[in-house]
Amino acid sequence: MHIIHTVEEFRAVRARLPSLAFVPTMGNLHEGHIALATQAQASSRHVAASIFVNRLQFGPNEDFDRYPRTLADDAGKLEAAGVEFLFAPDERVMYPQPQTYHVEPADAHVSILEGEFRSGHFRGVATVVMKLLNIVQPTHALFGKKDYQQLMVLRNMVREFAMPIEVVPGETVRASDGLALSSRNGYLTASERLEAPRLYDRLQWIRQAVLSGRTDYSALEDEAIRTLREHGWQPEYVRVCRQTDLQRARPGEADPLVVLAAARLGSTRLIDNLEI
Numbered sequence: 477m478h479i480i481h482t483v484e485e486f487r488a489v490r491a492r493l494p495s496l497a498f499v500p501t502m503g504n505l506h507e508g509h510i511a512l513a514t515q516a517q518a519s520s521r522h523v524a525a526s527i528f529v530n531r532l533q534f535g536p537n538e539d540f541d542r543y544p545r546t547l548a549d550d551a552g553k554l555e556a557a558g559v560e561f562l563f564a565p566d567e568r569v570m571y572p573q574p575q576t577y578h579v580e581p582a583d584a585h586v587s588i589l590e591g592e593f594r595s596g597h598f599r600g601v602a603t604v605v606m607k608l609l610n611i612v613q614p615t616h617a618l619f620g621k622k623d624y625q626q627l628m629v630l631r632n633m634v635r636e637f638a639m640p641i642e643v644v645p646g647e648t649v650r651a652s653d654g655l656a657l658s659s660r661n662g663y664l665t666a667s668e669r670l671e672a673p674r675l676y677d678r679l680q681w682i683r684q685a686v687l688s689g690r691t692d693y694s695a696l697e698d699e700a701i702r703t704l705r706e707h708g709w710q711p712e713y714v715r716v717c718r719q720t721d722l723q724r725a726r727p728g729e730a731d732p733l734v735v736l737a738a739a740r741l742g743s744t745r746l747i748d749n750l751e752i
Contacts (some may be wrong), residue, residue: 615641
C-alpha cells in the first residue's frame with residue numbers, strides 16, 4: 477500500500493487510474509471501516525482510503541484532542557483489506573490557510589436529529605468531504621449507514637453539485653451483542669459496555685412494533701426513552717423518520733421509515749439507527 481501525505485502526490489497517482497473507489501475515515505479503524513474498504517473493491521479495482529481527524533466537525537466541548545490517532549495500526553488494517561492507496565494528510569496540508577469557505581447543507585436536513593445537539597457538525601463534515609473528494613477525485617465514495625444523517629447529507633451534496641461520483645452506502649457492522657461498531661465504543665467502561673446494546677434493542681423493539689401495525693410513533697419513542705433513562709442513559713432523541721429526508725414520520729405515509737437514536741451512557745455518546 478502506498479501512503480501519501482500531500483495533495484500533489486495523490487493527484488499524480490490519481491491521474492494514472494481509470495477509476496477509484498474511496499473510503500474517507502478519521503482513523504482509529506474498526507471492522508465497520510474495514511467492511512467498507514472490502515466493499516469498495518466491488519466498485520473499482522483501485523481502492524483508496526483517507527485518514528484525517530477533521531477539526532471542523534468537532535464542537536468546542538467534543539473530543540477532538542483525545543480522539544485516538546493510530547495511523548500505523550490503521551495502515552496495516554487497510555493494507556490487509558486490499559486498500560492500494562492511503563491519503564494521510566496533516567492539518568497543514570488540508571488547511572494551509574484558515575478555511576473561510578464552507579459547504580452549508582440544507583437547514584431542513586441539518587437542524588434536526590444530530591444537528592439539534594451538534595451545531596455546525598454537518599457544515600464541518602460537508603466541507604472536509606467536499607475537499608477530500610476534490611483532492612481524491614474518486615468515481616465511487618463509500619459511507620456507512622451507521623451515520624445515517626451524514627450519509628443523507630453527503631449523498632445530497634454530491635447530487636446537487638453534479639459531482640461525477642457514485643455514493644455507495646455500507647451496512648452498519650455490529651458486535652455479536654448488537655452494538656454498532658464505533659471508535660467511541662472504546663470510551664465505555666466495562667459495565668457500560670455490557671449495558672450499551674440496550675440502545676439497539678430499543679430500536680429493534682420499535683421496528684417490530686411498527687411492522688406489526690403500530691403507527692403511534694411518538695408513544696413508541698417516549699417508551700424507548702423512558703426505558704433508557706431507567707437504565708442510566710441520558711437520551712437525546714429516539715425518532716421514527718422518513719428515510720428520504722429524515723423528517724418525522726406521519727401515520728398513513730407510504731415512505732420507507734428509519735428509527736434513529738442518540739444517547740449518552742456515562743461520558744460516551746452513542747448513535748444508532750435501524751431501517752424499517
